[in-house]
Amino acid sequence: MSEQSIHSGKAPEPVGHYPHARRVGNLLFLSGVGPRERGTKKIPGVELDADGKIVSYSIETQCRSVFQNVKNILEDSGSSWDKIVDVTVFLTNMKDDFPTYNKLWAEYFAENPPCRTTLEINCLPTPIAIELKVLATID
Numbered sequence: 001m002s003e004q005s006i007h008s009g010k011a012p013e014p015v016g017h018y019p020h021a022r023r024v025g026n027l028l029f030l031s032g033v034g035p036r037e038r039g040t041k042k043i044p045g046v047e048l049d050a051d052g053k054i055v056s057y058s059i060e061t062q063c064r065s066v067f068q069n070v071k072n073i074l075e076d077s078g079s080s081w082d083k084i085v086d087v088t089v090f091l092t093n094m095k096d097d098f099p100t101y102n103k104l105w106a107e108y109f110a111e112n113p114p115c116r117t118t119l120e121i122n123c124l125p126t127p128i129a130i131e132l133k134v135l136a137t138i139d
Contacts, residue, residue: 010072012036015125020073023138028079030134032090034126035065043128054127059097062130063104070134079138081108086115088133094120097129 005019006028014020014031021030036043045061046054071081091097098118105113124131 006073006077008073008076010038010076011069012038021077023077026137026139028074028077028083028136028138030070030073030132030136032131032133033066033069033073034124034128034131035062035069036126036128037065041126043126046127046129048127052127054129057129059093059100059129060104062128063101066130066132067104067108070132074134074136077138079136082112083136083138084114084134085137086135087117089116089118090121090124090131090133091118092121092123092129094118101130 002023002025004023006021006023008020011020011033018031020033021028023029034043035045043062044065045058047056049055070084074080074083089101091101101118105116
């Protein structure tokens with residue numbers, strides 16, 4: 001079975017030594033995807049203090065940015081949004097953010113949604129409130 005690492009020219013640069021995605025056969029495994037913008041450390045919807053700690057954030061803005069980053073990686077890999085099979089969602093504030101996330105999920109996956117697992121964690125490697133781990137198919 002052939003394997004291939006994929007680096008997207010549109011998604012934010014990884015914060016560590018890993019590819020944006022890895023293709024194994026007809027499966028595409030995305031590394032954790034957050035809402036950062038490519039070529040900058042800017043995080044849409046996040047206001048940081050001088051020490052880099054979160055002052056305020058918009059989960060809606062972050063969700064939309066994460067979804068766009070996932071779409072970019074999928075398209076650069078030769079796959080697409082409708083080929084997503086499974087998503088693991090990491091939220092840092094389940095109580096406050098899940099209702100908005102769930103509403104946007106229904107908007108973006110109006111038909112034939114993939115499987116999903118949502119977990120609350122106490123932090124992510126950068127000052128973000130959401131990260132997605134995605135599995136998709138690829139022809």
